[in-house]
Amino acid sequence: MQARAIALLRGENARMTHARKAIVDLVFSVNSPISAISVLKGLAKKDIGVNKTTVYRELSYLVKSNILKEVFIKPNSIHYESALLPHHHHLICNNCGSVEEVDCVINERKLLQKIKSKGFDLKTHKFELYGTCASCS
Structure with missing residues (x-):
């Protein structure tokens, strides 16, 4: 890469x-x-x-x-x-700060079609998930 x-x-x-x-x-x-x-x-x-x-x-x-x-x-x-990795998001632990990648499970094509139908010119997005990891639970 x-x-x-x-x-x-x-x-x-x-x-x-x-x-x-x-x-x-x-x-x-x-x-x-x-x-x-x-x-x-x-x-x-x-x-x-x-x-x-x-x-x-x-x-x-x-x-x-x-x-x-x-x-x-x-x-x-x-x-x-x-930025060359496959599309994914991150699970971020609020306690220890660990970061784990998670595959994007959203139907991206449908989402992009919906965005385009609204006349919105999407450049990028940021989507991070915060919570408590298994080690800290």
Whole structure:
């Protein structure tokens, strides 16, 4: 999937900087959404010297390029994951903060037809489910 993301960026004639590639590799290698601070720490562990401003700028660019998408785990807490994954939502535990992916069970085609029939031009949506995980119950 990283190769697909890099190919998409190159198709946009985007510069493939060392920092950008490292961020794509890191975000695509984790199994759940990751915060900007965790990206910064992960890059530091790999001895990739990137400052905080660069990380935020690159994450923003990768979201605008539809390589990454934002996931809102908590209010004012943006995490990032691949936008190239199959459509899914997240179960977020209010106690421990664990995040689990859940497949989308809504008939997406019917929903999109309904939205279009209302004359609405849908760009994206965010749908996260909050509650208590099995471990915390």
